[in-house]
Amino acid sequence: MSATIESIAIVGAGRLGSSLAVALDAASHPVRTVSSRNAASAEALATRIDGARVAQPEDAVATCDLVFLTVPDGEIAPLAASLPWRDGCFAVHCSGALTLDVLAPAAQAGTLTGCLHPLQAFPAREGDASRFHDIACGVEAPPPLDATLERIVADLGASVVRLEGVDRARYHAAAVFASNYAVALAAAARRAWELAGLPADRARAALAPLMLGAAQNIAAVTNDDLATALTGPIARGDIATVERHLAAFEGNADTAPDGDPELAALYRRLGAELLALDLDHPPAVAARLRELLEAG
Ligand SMILES: NC(=O)c1ccc[n+]([C@@H]2O[C@H](COP(=O)([O-])OP(=O)(O)OC[C@H]3O[C@@H](n4cnc5c(N)ncnc54)[C@H](OP(=O)(O)O)[C@@H]3O)[C@@H](O)[C@H]2O)c1
Structure with a gap:
């Protein structure tokens, strides 16, 4: 059973974050906040999404059910360690090479953690929902987050490859x-x-x-x-x-x-x-x- 998601946060308005936000919005998933290191990046993305506002990452964690950390791989662990995670929300990173360990501080606070890794290259910040069509996405998460991510992937027009127990370095090298x-x-x-x-x-x-x-x-x-x-x-x-x-x-x-x-x-x-x-x-x-x- 997938959980009902009423608000999604994108933290990191870069190449993948922009494409994911636009694709989620096109699939009627409620992207409500956009955060980034530079306000201009967040603003540029938020203006493209109906009902989304610019927010500090702390605000995103406090107000959204599902938080995507779409920052560079090396930024995920420090960012996750710096945020006030709470019981009952979901934190998801999009790195193919990293396990869920990088989200340990969120898990310790009772947040369910997961990974959604699109097997696709997103070369531009412009964000293009069609780049998710017919691709595969690696997914790792415990229930009920796994069902939620599986539903999102299906709604984006993609298919799921479960990553539990998979050697992530070798999986990412394949990509x-x-x-x-x-x-x-x-x-x-x-x-x-x-x-x-x-x-x-x-x-x-x-x-x-x-x-x-x-x-x-x-x-x-x-x-x-x-x-x-x-x-x-x-x-x-x-x-x-x-x-x-x-x-x-x-x-x-x-x-x-x-x-x-x-x-x-x-x-x-x-x-x-x-x-x-x-x-x-x-x-x-x-x-x-x-x-x-x-x-x-
Ligand atoms: N691009 C792809 O093809 C692709 C494909 C699959 C998976 N991924 C995964 O997606 C994630 C993002 O990759 P990307 O290629 O989209 O990177 P990117 O284009 O460099 O975008 C990263 C964004 O994160 C923002 N940022 C950096 N540090 C931050 C922090 N501490 N707090 C808030 N925002 C921060 C950047 O800030 P500003 O712009 O605001 O300065 C930038 O907008 C990575 O985990 C990567 O492995 C990427």
């Missing part, structure tokens, strides 16, 4: 691989593009659709078999092409005196990760790919 390291891949692709002799300023626009296409292929996988989302030379078992790619970057005096051995190493490491998928190559092709990609 970093999927999100932040996609940017690292874009940077590596841009390096290869430039080494090929193409203009750097065309790289992002030319390569981003390929990344979007790959992400769409991953999203469309129905049987959980990532190999079905894979195209390209490793999927095809095209050994000669893989050999040419490696030679192009390895700095071999004949083939690529201006090579980039780091790029070759990255190509190998990521390619080796693909070989762990079920690619269904004939044994000789699989063996040669392993030799090429697992070397070094």
